[in-house]
Amino acid sequence: MTTSFQDVQASYGRCTRQKGFITRFYELLLVSDDRIRHMFESTNWTQQNKALRRGISIALTHASGSDIVERPMKDMASMHSRKGSVPVDPDLYHYWRESLLQAVHEFDPQITPTLERNWAAALKKTTDYFTDRY
Numbered sequence: 001m002t003t004s005f006q007d008v009q010a011s012y013g014r015c016t017r018q019k020g021f022i023t024r025f026y027e028l029l030l031v032s033d034d035r036i037r038h039m040f041e042s043t044n045w046t047q048q049n050k051a052l053r054r055g056i057s058i059a060l061t062h063a064s065g066s067d068i069v070e071r072p073m074k075d076m077a078s079m080h081s082r083k084g085s086v087p088v089d090p091d092l093y094h095y096w097r098e099s100l101l102q103a104v105h106e107f108d109p110q111i112t113p114t115l116e117r118n119w120a121a122a123l124k125k126t127t128d129y130f131t132d133r134y
C-alpha cells in the first residue's frame with residue numbers, strides 16, 4: 001500500500017523550521033554506536049546538515065510513492081552501498097531511524113502516536129530501499 005505521508009511531510013516542515021533539529025538528530029546518532037561516531041570524524045557539519053535536510057526530504061517524497069526523486073534516491077543508496085564512497089552496514093540503519101524519530105518527538109509540537117507510527121513506516125521504507133541496494 002502506498003500512503004502519501006502528508007502528515008509526515010508536514011511534521012518534517014515543523015521540525016526543520018526550528019533551529020537545531022538536524023544537529024540534535026546527529027547528536028543522538030553519533031552516540032548510538034562507535035562505528036557511526038568514527039565515520040563522522042572529519043565531517044564538515046555545515047555541509048552535512050544541509051545535505052541531510054535535503055536527503056530526508058527526498059526520502060519522504062520517495063516513501064510517498066513519487067518517482068520524481070528516483071534518481072537522487074538511487075544516488076544516496078549507492079553512496080552508502082558496499083561499493084560506494086561511504087558504505088553503511090545495513091545493521092546500523094535502525095540507529096538512524098531511532099535517532100530521527102527521537103529528534104522528531106522532541107521538535108514537533110504537534111506530534112501524536114499515529115504520526116510517530118507514520119514516521120516510522122516512512123523511514124523504514126527508506127532504509128529498506130538502501131538495504132536492498134547494499
Ligand code: HEM
Nearest residue numbers: 036039040042043044051052055056059086088092093096
Ligand atoms: C546509520 C545510518 C547512516 C550513517 C552511519 C551515515 C553516514 C554518513 C557519512 C559518514 C556521510 C559522509 C559525511 C562526510 O562527508 O564526512 C554521509 C553522507 C550523507 N548521507 Fe548518510 N548515513 C546514514 C544514513 C543515511 C540515510 C538513511 C540517508 C538518506 C536520507 C543518508 C543521506 C546522506 C546524504 C544526503 C549525505 C551527504 C552526501 C553529500 O555530501 O552530498 N544517510 N552519511
